[in-house]
Amino acid sequence: MKNHSFSRRSFIKTSALLSGASYLAPYASATQGIPISSSVDSVALDWLEQPGNSHSDGLTLGVPWPRGAVRENNFILKQKDGKQQPIQTWPLAYWPDGSLKWTGLAIAQPTALDGGLSIAPGQGIQPQQLLKVEEKSSAIHIDTGIMQVQINKSGSKLIENISRGGRTSLRNGRLVLSCQNAVEGESESIQKKEYSSAISVVTLEQSGPIRAVVKVEGTHSSGDREWLPFVVRFYFYAGAESLRTLHTIIFDGEEEKDFINGLGLRFEVPLEDELYDRHIRFAGEGEGIFAEAVRGLTGLRRDPGEAVRQAQVQGKKTPALATFPENVSSRLHYIPAFGDYTLSQTNPDGFSIRKRTKAGHSWLKSGFGKRARGIGYIGGPQGGVAFGIRNFWQSYPAQLDIKNAQTDNAEVTMWLWAPDAPAMDLRFYHDGMGQDTYDKQLDALNITYEDYEPGFGTAKGVARTSEMYLHLLKETPDPTLFNSISNGIASPPQLSPAAEYMKQVGVFGRIWGLPDTSTPKKALIEEYLEDHFQFYKQQVEDRHWYGFWDYGDVMHSYDYDRHTWRYDVGGFAWDNSELSTDLWLWYYFLHTGRADVFRMAEAMTRHTGEVDVHHLGKFAPLGSRHNVQHWGCSAKQLRISTAANRRFYYYLTADERVGDLMREQINAVATLKKVPPTRKVSDKSTWETEDNPNLVYAGFGTDYSAIAAAWFTEWERTGGEEIKNRLMNSMRTIAAQPRGxxxxxxxxxxxTGAFEIQESTRATASHLSAVFGLMEICAELIENIDMPAFKEAWIQYCVLYNASEEEQQEALGRSLGKLNLGQGHSRLTAYAANQLKDPALAQRAWREFFEGKAGYDFHKPVIHELTGPAVLQPMEEGDVSTNATAQWGLAALQCMALVGSYLEK
Incomplete structure (x- = not known):
């Protein structure tokens, strides 16, 4: 067996031979491993899902470019027939040489275009219908060509009005919040208070010509109290009759007395049509629609005639009143007009629709079902508004209210937290059980795996982002159009470059590849990758991992005795990105290009970036380790809030909110001064920095992976020299450490970003250091920055972590002891083998992978269905662990990409 002991002297020689690049001060960017292209052909854009009957007025995506190929922000979009379409583009990221790496791309009316879209550098055409944006001191006016919108810069109303064809369709759009001081059953005196939005800052982030983005920030206000900060973005596209709303709230209340019992967006809809020509629509399950009129003309004792009945049922204008039979027209005022309607989804498996004539009178049960799509409509022949919440049932409790439809001014509320549901309760789930010292807390950790500390299990600072849509329609939509709108809200059509192209470009590191079934063993790896993904996809459904605060996450560990995930056992419950579940899903999406993988990763990114991170307060912007409650763990760490988990969604969709979250992490390392991660388990002298306010202790593993991800991403996005220097100083001083x-x-x-050089030469390693994105971000650093000493230090780590004790002793002066997660670290061995072109290392990587230490033996996942009294309902159970699955998946994907040619058949 070849000895892989690793000295710095031998590495520098090998590294120079491999890179062919000199060591340039101050570390000029290199092209190592990434081909430079002087030109690029057109790039095909594929639908994640074929749009079919899904309406979209506009979409945004990111497109990567080969290094050195594109420097001007000018592009041509073509259909398969060669016809050009107008687009709007902007830089998302740059290569180190200043060429474009990612471009944001906006397209108007994409679902109306012919298939086979492609984009290429060149001078594109201007849109015939420009998006017009005018910013004034008090408001921003936007004209899409179809609808005209006024967004206020102050006050309580975010949207003053929206009109179409000269007719006001919507006005007084504002956020609403209802809060109570106690929960039902715990207090005899529950007091409720209503709040409305109070605007503080409005920013025009994009102003056309195809896409405009307006960011509105503020709080919810009532009397002398302002709380619950919000960030709302409105998205507009040229020629659109709709707008998309991205709504974020950040909880800053007191869990013991602030219980939210209603949260949403409310607006008014002027109505002019006759009551029998006013129509209500709700999208139910599948293609099902609830369709009624405010004043019904069907089922009466006297028949108004088939033409009248059919017009009303179809949502069309009824024949003139003079054509009605007299025995109907003379008695219309006796037919009840139902002005209030509610669609309520208070759990993931049941919705109800009810209606009443007006306040003060009883509700009638109108319909029931399992999972509503969460889309409504109110209007008539002169126009109306369709409105909806994306992931309606998945993010329960949600609710749509229509009120006063029998008057000239109806009111619509899209409730992100339904008033029909119990109030939101964010209190910690236990009283601490006497854990008032570190010794007690560590002792308790040994039984429930929960890292508790008084005051740390707070929800203060956690956030939630939701999507809402408004469509201004010229008349009541027929079932086909209403379903098309509903489907487009539930699953917005999304374009993406093909996986093959992104692999060729080399984005997200050259550590992933495309599906490969060329040998029996590779085919099995692909099969098992699919099996693991499908199991977790099904577990989301079987275990109902849904809800306002939960949707997007998965559970950490399983309890085989109870046949349930350990949802109530300390640190074993919600996963909170532990061991890079997010990265597993995103690299699997890159590997496959599949829509179902994208949608699961998308939901996880939305959740883990918002709910699992504190965005204000003393823990901001750190994330919380896995716990029964997403924010419950006292381990507030960079490894959870890391930008490494967000970069994929940002670059693939150009999502501004995720961009904010990544930027939030730039200075996150400073928070470790206040909340040292190792405060309970290490000597204070290790992390103490009180002697210098500019110093903070950070580990070279989970801390550094997050620090580097934030700084590298910001450098990519801006090309800024200051952040680049901080990043390179950190790399240089890690490489200069006695043991790297x-x-x-x-x-x-x-x-400056520079680390102090340690005097101790004692080598140490943690099994967690490289499993929270360190492998992935170091691969990108090495590809983009020519710093042989850093590359040497990282490859040394990759070689020696899983090496024999003898090899570690020879290279480091001591063995590292019994390290865990050997299978997950096989991808580090594979990376070193690939960089060093070492067949023996490659074969070792595959041995480590198949040995399955702290992972899986190589066999098909054992999945079986549970039925009978052992479980609440039929569901699947598997011999799996989320930690093991994430690390196995990443190891499988990266070993296949890096050393796949060395895998025996």
Missing amino acids: FFTGGSRMDLQ
């Missing part, structure tokens, strides 16, 4: 990454950590200068 094996030094473990050091104190960082927050201003």
Whole structure:
């Protein structure tokens, strides 16, 4: 067996031979491993899902470009027939040489275009219908060509009005919040208070010509209290009759007395049509629609005639009143007009529709079902508004209200938290059980795996982002159009470059590949990758991992005795990105290009970036380790809030909110001064920095992976020299440590990014260091920055982590002891083998993968269906662990990409 002991002297020689690049001060960007292209052909854009009957007025995506190929922000979009379509583009990221790496791309009316779209550098055409944006001191006016919108810069009304064809269709759009001081059953005196939005800052982020984005920030206000900050973005496209709303709230209340019992967006809809020509629509399950008129003309004792009945049922204008039979027309005022309607989804498996004539009178049960799509409509022949919440039932409790439809001014509320449901309760789930010292807390950790500390299990600072849509329609939609709108809201059509192209470009590191079934063993790996994904996809459904605060996450560990995930056992419950579940899903999407993988990863990104992270308060912007409650763990860490988990969604969709979340992490390392991650388990002298306000202790593993991801991403996005220098100083000073990454950590200068050089030469390693994105971000750093010493230090870590004790002893002066997660770290061995072109290392990587240490033996996942009294309902159970699945999946994907040619058949 070849000895892989690893000295710095031998590595520098090998590295120079491999890279062919000199060591340039101050570390000029290299092209190592990434081909430079002087030109690029057109790039095909594929639908994630074929739009079919799904309406979209506009979409945005990201497109990557080969290094050095594109420098001008000018592009041509063509249909398969060669016809050009207008687009709007902007830079998302740059290569180190200043060429474009990612471009944001906006397309108007994409579902109306012919298939086979492609984009290429060149001078594109201007849209015939421009999006017009006018910013004034008090408001922003937007004209899409179809609808005209006024967004206020102050006050309580975000949207002053929206009109179409000169007719006001919507006005007084504002956020609403209802809060109570206690929960039902715990207090005899429950007091409720209503709040409305109070605008503080409005920013025009994009102004056309195809896409406009307006960001509105503020709080919810009532009297002398302002709380619950919000960030709302409105999205507009040229020629659109709709707008998309991205709504974020950040909880800053007191869990013991602030119980939200209603949260939403409310607006008014002027109505002019006769009551029998006013129509209500709700989208139910599948293609099902609830369709009624405010004043019904069917089922009466006296027949108004088939023409009248059919017109009303179809949502069309009824014949003139003079044509009605006299025995009907003279008695219309006796037919009840139902002005209030509610669609309520208070759990993931049941919705109800009810209606009443007006306040003060009883409700009638109108319909029931399992999962509503969460889309409504109110209007008539002169126009109306369709409105909806994306992921309506998945993010229960949600509700749609229509009120006063029998008057000239109806009111619509899209409730993100339904008033029909119990109030939101964010209190910690236990009283601490006497854990008032670190010793007690560590002792308790040994029984429930929960890292508890008084005051740390707070929801203060966690956030939630939701999507809502408004469509201004010229008349009541027929079933086909209403379903098309509903489907487009539930699953917005999305374009993406093909996986083959993204692989060729080399984005997200050259550590992933495309499906390969060329040998029996590779085919099995692909099969097992699919099996693991499908199991978790089905577990979301079987275990009902849904809800306002939960949707997007999965559970951490399983309890085989109870046949349930350990939802109530300390640190074993919600996963909170533990061991890179997010990365597993995103790299699997890159590998496959599949829509179902994208949608699951999308939901996880929305959740883990918002709910699992504190965005204000003393823990901001750190994330919380896995717990019964997403925010419950006292381990507030960079490894959860890391930008590494968000970069994929940002670059693939150009989503501004995720861009904010990544930027939030740039200075997150400073928070470790207040909340040292190792405060309970290490000597204070290790992380103490009180002697210098500019220093903070950070580990070279989970801390550094997040620090580097935030800084590298910001450098990509801006090309900024200051952030680049901080990043490169951190890399240089890790490489200069006595044992490189094996030094473990050091104190960082927050201003320069440089680590103090440690005096100790004792090598150390943690099994967690490389499994929260360190492998992935180091691969990108090495590809983009020519710093041989850093590359040497990282490859040394990759080689030696899983090496024999003898090899570790020879290279480091001591063995590293019994390290865990050997299977997950096989991808580090594979990376080193690939970089060093070492067949023996490649074969070792595959041995480590198949040995399955702290992972899986190589066999098909054992999945079986549970039925009978052992479970509440039939469901699947598997011999799986989320930690093991995420690490196995990443190891399988990266070993296949890096050393697949060395895998025996």
